[in-house]
Amino acid sequence: MKLYDLELSGNCYKVRLFLQLIGQEYELVPVDFLGGAHKKPPLSELNPFLEIPILADGDLVLRDSHAILVYLARKYGGEGWMPTEPSSMARVIEWLMVAENEIARGPNDARLHDKFGYDLDHGLAVKRSTRILDLIEEHLKGRDWLVLGRPTIADIACFPYIALGHEGRVPVGDRRNVTAWIGRIKTLPGFVGMPEL
DSSP, X not given: OEEEEOTTOXXXXXXXXXXXXXXXXXXXXXXXXXTTGGGSTTHHHHOTTOOXXXXXXXXXXXXXXXXXXXXXXXXXXXXXXXXXXXXXXXXXXXHHHHIIIIIIIIIIHHHHHHHHOOOOOHHHHHHHHHHHHHHHHHHTTTOSSSSTTSOOHHHHHHHHHHHTGGGGTOOOTTOHHHHHHHHHHHTSTTOOOOTTO
């Protein structure tokens, strides 16, 4: 199994973190992102969307961090990380969509603007970040995890860009429930960090 990776990417980190949490061996293949390696062969042939991460497991090649998380959870992680029971699966997927939308367009966009110089509306990203962080703070009242009372790939998908929000001037601040949730993720057996985390 190979993971084509950029160390500073939160989306790549989600996959690295989950692979460590489930104890799955893999080969890490660093990608020269600034040199545009993801935009030319062989990577452009693996992913015509010209993005990373890319996971190659035998003949299967997957793009998109959340699709990769679903695959790894179902194939190697077990029922706990991604259940097959319909209502439980739907609850996890709800949060994958939050990671893909509200968190990506909030804390992630703010970080892309500040850390990497992307031409994005930082003010709008901060506004979106405040909204989603407040919603998650309220949601976590009386809960340790986002869904199902245990860690799932929902937590892994949402965690990086919230925890890295300070790099886009979107700190968690005094949101005690979010702060405690971040702390619980960091204590999971096998947890690994990334720069600035």
